[in-house]
Amino acid sequence: MRDPLKHLQWERGALxxxxxxxxxxxxxxxxxxxxxTVAGAIETLAVRGAPAIGIAAAYGVALAAREHGAxxxxxxxxxxxxxxxxPTGYNLFNALAQMEAAVASAHDLKSATLDAALRIHANDELxxxxxxAAGVTLFKRREGVLxxxxxxxxxxxxxxxxxxxxxxxxxxxxxxxxxxxxxRPVGQGARLTIWECxxxxxxxxxxxxxxxxxLMTGGKVDRVLVGADRIARNxxxxxxxxxxxxxMLARAYKIPFHVVAPTSxxxxxxxxxxxxxIEERAAEEITRATRGLERVRGYRVxxxxxxxxxxxxxxxxxxxxxxxxxxxxxxxxFNATAGSN
Amino acid sequence: MRDPLKHLQWERGALxxxxxxxxxxxxxxxxxxxxxTVAGAIETLAVRGAPAIGIAAAYGVALAAREHGAxxxxxxxxxxxxxxxxPTGYNLFNALAQMEAAVASAHDLKSATLDAALRIHANDELxxxxxxAAGVTLFKRREGVLxxxxxxxxxxxxxxxxxxxxxxxxxxxxxxxxxxxxxRPVGQGARLTIWECxxxxxxxxxxxxxxxxxLMTGGKVDRVLVGADRIARNxxxxxxxxxxxxxMLARAYKIPFHVVAPTSxxxxxxxxxxxxxIEERAAEEITRATRGLERVRGYRVxxxxxxxxxxxxxxxxxxxxxxxxxxxxxxxxFNATAGSN
Numbered sequence: 226m227r228d229p230l231k232h233l234q235w236e237r238g239a240l241x242x243x244x245x246x247x248x249x250x251x252x253x254x255x256x257x258x259x260x261x262t263v264a265g266a267i268e269t270l271a272v273r274g275a276p277a278i279g280i281a282a283a284y285g286v287a288l289a290a291r292e293h294g295a296x297x298x299x300x301x302x303x304x305x306x307x308x309x310x311x312p313t314g315y316n317l318f319n320a321l322a323q324m325e326a327a328v329a330s331a332h333d334l335k336s337a338t339l340d341a342a343l344r345i346h347a348n349d350e351l352x353x354x355x356x357x358a359a360g361v362t363l364f365k366r367r368e369g370v371l372x373x374x375x376x377x378x379x380x381x382x383x384x385x386x387x388x389x390x391x392x393x394x395x396x397x398x399x400x401x402x403x404x405x406x407x408x409r410p411v412g413q414g415a416r417l418t419i420w421e422c423x424x425x426x427x428x429x430x431x432x433x434x435x436x437x438x439x440l441m442t443g444g445k446v447d448r449v450l451v452g453a454d455r456i457a458r459n460x461x462x463x464x465x466x467x468x469x470x471x472x473m474l475a476r477a478y479k480i481p482f483h484v485v486a487p488t489s490x491x492x493x494x495x496x497x498x499x500x501x502x503i504e505e506r507a508a509e510e511i512t513r514a515t516r517g518l519e520r521v522r523g524y525r526v527x528x529x530x531x532x533x534x535x536x537x538x539x540x541x542x543x544x545x546x547x548x549x550x551x552x553x554x555x556x557x558x559f560n561a562t563a564g565s566n
Numbered sequence: 567m568r569d570p571l572k573h574l575q576w577e578r579g580a581l582x583x584x585x586x587x588x589x590x591x592x593x594x595x596x597x598x599x600x601x602x603t604v605a606g607a608i609e610t611l612a613v614r615g616a617p618a619i620g621i622a623a624a625y626g627v628a629l630a631a632r633e634h635g636a637x638x639x640x641x642x643x644x645x646x647x648x649x650x651x652x653p654t655g656y657n658l659f660n661a662l663a664q665m666e667a668a669v670a671s672a673h674d675l676k677s678a679t680l681d682a683a684l685r686i687h688a689n690d691e692l693x694x695x696x697x698x699a700a701g702v703t704l705f706k707r708r709e710g711v712l713x714x715x716x717x718x719x720x721x722x723x724x725x726x727x728x729x730x731x732x733x734x735x736x737x738x739x740x741x742x743x744x745x746x747x748x749x750r751p752v753g754q755g756a757r758l759t760i761w762e763c764x765x766x767x768x769x770x771x772x773x774x775x776x777x778x779x780x781l782m783t784g785g786k787v788d789r790v791l792v793g794a795d796r797i798a799r800n801x802x803x804x805x806x807x808x809x810x811x812x813x814m815l816a817r818a819y820k821i822p823f824h825v826v827a828p829t830s831x832x833x834x835x836x837x838x839x840x841x842x843x844i845e846e847r848a849a850e851e852i853t854r855a856t857r858g859l860e861r862v863r864g865y866r867v868x869x870x871x872x873x874x875x876x877x878x879x880x881x882x883x884x885x886x887x888x889x890x891x892x893x894x895x896x897x898x899x900f901n902a903t904a905g906s907n
Contacts, residue, residue, distance in 0.1 A: 466776055
């Protein structure tokens with residue numbers, strides 16, 4: 226039995242991916258033997274979460290290098306294919322830039338790309354542990370925490386970003402209760418965060434996204450922790466649609482709001498979040514939840530997958546290098562081989 | 567063929583209620599011949615919307631007066647039963663107080679209660695037209711409008727509260743586009759507002775509740791119009807869960823935020839919204855949207871049906887008496903036979 230929390234597993238020339246669309250009801254694995262299968266898994270959200278997408282794409286490149294007659298040209302085409310899967314999260318481009326560098330300097334394409342993918346995965350796992358160690362210091366007493374989307378093991382190569390901090394802080398007796406927003410329309414909160422919290426023994430309460438303000442006015446939320454998909458030099462943070470609303474409410478109610486993300490999510494090329502490309506997804510992702518709506522014609526649907534939270538609304542950023550605040554200019558914060566979108 | 571927009575119809579000793587749970591896919595009518603059927607329809611959200619609940623309950627009392635062996639005692643018991651259906655919306659208690667007064671002074675229970683119910687219904691229909699006439703004056707130019715939940719014909723005895731204003735302002739060429747929030751967990755926006763706007767030819771775009779902040783930062787929203795379930799003397803307004811979040815965002819982004827409600831929604835007995843009882847509904851109302859969640863055990867769900875928006879966040883209140891602002895102390899604003907919860 227595979228451990229579903231280790232949702233990306235390289236085994237004998239194949240990548241085993243947990244199909245997150247089947248959670249929490251069923252455990253379904255996808256065995257990917259080529260880059261196209263990985264690209265499809267990313268596009269259809271079988272694998273999601275910015276760091277996890279980067280890792281999966283890296284393995285996708287390693288798979289491309291094992292395909293029959295692979296050359297640096299065919300592997301380069303696979304890299305470009307994987308780069309077209311989703312536009313917003315930065316880790317994807319960061320990982321692919323590292324894979325490109327590995328391909329460029331490779332003596333043996335197969336071993337060089339697999340080594341690079343395994344290193345990206347291992348680095349992310351370590352980053353998660355370091356973020357958890359840094360993040361736990363935020364908690365001065367036992368607190369109620371609100372989180373959003375899924376930022377746990379399922380979103381990363383380790384224990385998670387924001388949810389990794391939360392699981393660690395709960396184990397350290399610094400958290401009384403976690404509140405998880407559903408996260409419409411894909412439901413990563415309701416489907417994945419609830420499932421991960423229950424497995425970890427963390428007491429969790431599910432709410433609809435629109436209930437966060439009431440929860441805050443009721444004094445139940447001492448801190449908000451979220452992940453990120455791409456962070457600009459001024460701290461502007463793109464994350465799952467709905468994050469901006471929580472950040473605005475947290476500011477109004479004077480509740481600390483933290484972004485937890487490895488430096489592989491920080492895009493040194495962006496001065497502000499204005500330049501971040503926001504992915505818009507299919508209307509059906511929203512409408513399929515409403516029975517009978519398929520019979521109604523003549524209305525529109527807007528489905529942006531992400532929003533941008535101004536850096537000024539973020540109390541602090543928890544990274545594997547410690548707790549930081551913008552502007553981000555130091556070399557250390559951008560020490561990864563930065564790729565561009 | 568009955569007109570589904572006239573969703574409460576008295577006909578030969580029975581109340582025909584449109585079952586709003588079947589919308590937008592199917593048109594299903596419930597023929598109520600006793601007060602208990604009406605009470606059940608209110609509890610299960612077959613009929614919803616504060617003014618509509620008041621009207622339906624009034625007809626329920628009229629049905630109780632027609633039951634075999636009805637006396638003022640049995641009709642009084644029916645009133646108490648109907649009062650227990652839902653705690654938050656004020657129109658229910660306001661309507662039942664009027665029915666109680668009609669019973670107390672009745673020579674003929676049957677005709678007195680039916681007359682009173684028909685009068686409550688007709689008054690609400692007129693109130694809707696007057697609110698629309700007042701509300702349309704808010705629009706100085708063609709605007710994009712955000713609304714929440716369903717506040718149209720389906721929520722009232724006429725054309726609606728906020729959505730009545732919107733339909734009227736669109737006809738007067740003061741609105742370019744309407745944005746409707748899904749309104750989790752019951753989906754009154756996705757199911758009912760989309761359906762009503764499409765029928766009225768009003769261009770409407772569906773968004774998830776968590777997308778409102780992005781829409782506002784994008785400059786698409788010039789005004790927010792919502793309904794109300796109970797309004798205190800200081801303007802504190804209970805309305806569908808999620809309204810508070812929109813009001814906070816509108817304030818932060820300097821977007822006018824209006825509550826549209828007849829004075830039958832204003833509770834003169836309440837100094838502030840702190841005393842408003844917020845109904846909490848079953849967890850299943852939230853969880854049933856997430857396939858597979860029924861297999862997960864060991865998490866909690868919080869499902870408040872309403873929140874309270876501070877009066878200071880409301881730019882103005884649109885009533886059948888015109889556009890008003892708190893504090894509400896005048897006799898005229900509380901001219902209905904006020905009942906108590």
